[in-house]
Amino acid sequence: MIDKIKRDLLNILINKYEKSAAFCRNESPKRKISIRLYDSGKSDYPLYDIEQSDKRIEINQAVLDLCEREMLFFSWMKGEEDHIIAKVWLNFNNIYDAYIYLNRKPKSDEIDEICTHILEAIECTDAEWAKAFLQDTYNYIYAKRKIGNTLPTSTEEREGLLKCICFAGNIKNEELLERIFSLRCFGDSKRFEHTYRSRMLSVLRKYLDVEQNTKDEDLLRQIGIAKYPEQFEFCGSLILKTEHNELDLSDLRYGGSIFHDEIEQNKVILTKNVECVITIENKANYIDYIYKQKNENTLVIFHGGQYSQSKKKFFEMISQSISQKCIWLHWGDIDYGGFTMLARLRREINGNIQPYRMGIAELKEHQQYCASFNDDYAERLKQLLSYNELSDCYMCIKYMIANRKKLEQEALI
Numbered sequence: 001m002i003d004k005i006k007r008d009l010l011n012i013l014i015n016k017y018e019k020s021a022a023f024c025r026n027e028s029p030k031r032k033i034s035i036r037l038y039d040s041g042k043s044d045y046p047l048y049d050i051e052q053s054d055k056r057i058e059i060n061q062a063v064l065d066l067c068e069r070e071m072l073f074f075s076w077m078k079g080e081e082d083h084i085i086a087k088v089w090l091n092f093n094n095i096y097d098a099y100i101y102l103n104r105k106p107k108s109d110e111i112d113e114i115c116t117h118i119l120e121a122i123e124c125t126d127a128e129w130a131k132a133f134l135q136d137t138y139n140y141i142y143a144k145r146k147i148g149n150t151l152p153t154s155t156e157e158r159e160g161l162l163k164c165i166c167f168a169g170n171i172k173n174e175e176l177l178e179r180i181f182s183l184r185c186f187g188d189s190k191r192f193e194h195t196y197r198s199r200m201l202s203v204l205r206k207y208l209d210v211e212q213n214t215k216d217e218d219l220l221r222q223i224g225i226a227k228y229p230e231q232f233e234f235c236g237s238l239i240l241k242t243e244h245n246e247l248d249l250s251d252l253r254y255g256g257s258i259f260h261d262e263i264e265q266n267k268v269i270l271t272k273n274v275e276c277v278i279t280i281e282n283k284a285n286y287i288d289y290i291y292k293q294k295n296e297n298t299l300v301i302f303h304g305g306q307y308s309q310s311k312k313k314f315f316e317m318i319s320q321s322i323s324q325k326c327i328w329l330h331w332g333d334i335d336y337g338g339f340t341m342l343a344r345l346r347r348e349i350n351g352n353i354q355p356y357r358m359g360i361a362e363l364k365e366h367q368q369y370c371a372s373f374n375d376d377y378a379e380r381l382k383q384l385l386s387y388n389e390l391s392d393c394y395m396c397i398k399y400m401i402a403n404r405k406k407l408e409q410e411a412l413i
Contacts, residue, residue, distance in 0.1 A: 013072065142272065168223050237299060381397055
């Protein structure tokens with residue numbers, strides 16, 4: 001029983017030290033790390049009951065033993081020397097002896113190990129969202145000397161999450177079904193869904209360039225993880241070129257779709273008569289455009305939300321196939337998400353893509369359908385003014401900020 005009391009007291013004192021400002025600053029404490037055993041009826045260790053002599057004597061002996069081993073110091077209650085202990089405090093000079101006695105890893109060592117693992121993870125991934133999350137996490141843990149809510153407290157789950165982020169951050173130009181991703185990453189087809197999916201979504205929602213209301217499935221698809229195989233919807237003069245044949249899809253009057261596997265195995269090219277490619281963010285606008293505005297020289301593509309790795313490959317094939325006379329338009333919402341999609345298309349696919357009906361004129365003409373936004377959203381829009389890809393859109397973005405107006409493209413149908 002005395003051994004348990006010793007461990008309890010040391011653990012309480014070390015826990016207090018590891019929560020102290022001195023620990024966070026990685027320096028020796030200037031004040032005693034102490035607890036009260038008895039002070040005018042108050043105690044930080046309720047087992048120390050001066051009315052129960054057996055218990056009091058037992059705890060006194062435990063404190064004396066630890067003092068003899070130079071792990072802590074103590075003071076008697078004034079007038080009750082050799083009878084009632086008032087306070088005990090940690091001997092910081094011998095704190096590592098206390099850790100060894102408890103068979104407990106020093107938290108500072110654990111923090112250093114975690115920081116090392118995070119730095120290794122940063123080196124193992126190419127994705128900007130993953131690097132940004134890992135760097136912010138490292139900075140917080142290194143500075144605060146605590147994990148906080150940045151990572152799981154369980155060592156196994158923490159290492160699993162870092163592995164998951166590294167694996168996801170290295171998916172390039174392909175699409176993995178969730179269970180295939182989980183199987184390749186963990187050797188267990190359901191572990192990602194059961195253990196890491198919600199945490200991964202929280203990371204993506206913060207570090208991907210997306211609207212706050214983006215669906216979970218779209219967040220994961222953007223980094224190459226899909227619940228179901230993706231389809232690319234289009235309408236226009238498109239040819240699917242296989243190893244042995246060419247399939248002309250231009251006769252599909254109201255368009256069609258190609259599964260992502262077709263893109264992996266084959267190639268899509270445009271016919272020579274295509275003079276305009278237009279990507280449209282919203283499904284309703286995509287369908288309306290096909291029915292009311294499309295002509296035989298236009299290829300219309302349903303963009304949807306932020307595109308996935310496999311749709312990126314589809315867009316790259318389109319970009320490689322267009323002629324010099326062909327223009328590429330993008331029609332999205334006049335909001336943060338719409339402009340970040342345009343910026344990404346220009347940055348990753350084709351720098352000559354032009355915005356379509358995404359300007360001040362549309363905001364003024366349809367002002368009765370505009371939605372207002374708060375200061376936080378305005379700050380996000382201000383960030384777009386640092387995007388070099390959007391320099392021709394700065395006037396519209398500034399107008400949105402000044403007038404607190406944004407517009408979904410459905411209002412233009």
